[in-house]
Amino acid sequence: MKNPSTRIVGAIAAIVAVLAFYFVLLGQRGVSLIQDGRAVPVGLGLAVLVLPVLGVWMVVATIRSGLAHQHLARRIHHEGLELDVSDLPRRPSGRIDRGAADALFAQVKQEWEGDPDNWRNSYRLARAYDYAGDRGRARETMRRAVALEKLEREG
Template identity: 50%
Template structure:
């Protein structure tokens, strides 16, 4: 629930920011000068790009949360309890890498299993590779939708 509130607050803040940015863009367009119109068009493009990115991120988060709920219903959420932790509570890199290797091997054996791809994304995240974690989660979302 905390995450949803945080996402809602941040999304609201972005909407307000995009609204204010859009107002400035229209103000620049109204100047009637070549420079003002050019800058106004540029400024108006930014909120459009921002809205598209926010929508993509919200859809990705919702799809990932749906998969997590499905795994939780079946009591199959990835478990990191056996991994070695630092005093701060963070998982040690060597332990995360070893976990990643075992999951990667299982995914290679069954590439059509969305549950394994979800776990691979989780393992990538533990190993600190956010880009590949997101890519693995996208694959899990795609496979689960079939």
């Protein structure tokens, strides 16, 4: 049986390959429209050429972010500071019960308030936000954790 991470990396590689193919097709279509020479097709061609550029930027940013988060997850694991959610009650869907997630969040937020400039606390808070269902704040806090860890590593 394959390692779950190998399957995930394979799926990501397949998605990136499909997106790369799509971006090439878009680029070709944009160039074709520009070569027409008339004002409207040239304008559309230029607009179409922006799409692959934005797409590549989004793919690269997402992969870089995922790698940074994985780096922090490995460090947290090696330091034994992962949030233990194994004994929390779960809904039939497998997600942590809302009340239990909120209680975990309150505990982790209190730890974070004691030392908000520690990337470990920000990482744990981001995970607690995620368990509590607040994905927006989880992403924002994880970005903070990544920045703080980078400062620690470079300093």
